[in-house]
Amino acid sequence: MATSSNINHNTWQENPDDIIMLANRSHNNYMLELPAGRYRLDAGRRMRTLRSILKIAEVKTLVDEGNLVIEN
Numbered sequence: 459m460a461t462s463s464n465i466n467h468n469t470w471q472e473n474p475d476d477i478i479m480l481a482n483r484s485h486n487n488y489m490l491e492l493p494a495g496r497y498r499l500d501a502g503r504r505m506r507t508l509r510s511i512l513k514i515a516e517v518k519t520l521v522d523e524g525n526l527v528i529e530n
Contacts, residue, residue: 476509480517484525491516504529 481504482488490497492514499505511517512528520526 472508478507478509478511479504479529480507480511480521481527481529482525483527486525488520488525490514499526 480499482499482501485501487498487500490499492511497505512521517526521528
């Protein structure tokens with residue numbers, strides 16, 4: 459039986475500054491092709507994700523066009 463001293467409860471922790479809220483401010487639903495698979499981001503919805511998502515060409519284009527925005 460493992461004791462609590464042998465268990466690492468924080469196996470992965472991201473820098474809080476790298477976490478963003480990406481919001482769909484358009485009237486369109488988007489099916490985003492992400493490295494981990496498809497993600498549907500409906501109109502008026504938002505997702506909590508890593509800032510690195512902005513490196514994906516499809517996402518970057520939607521942000522540049524103003525369809526997706528980063529919320530604080």
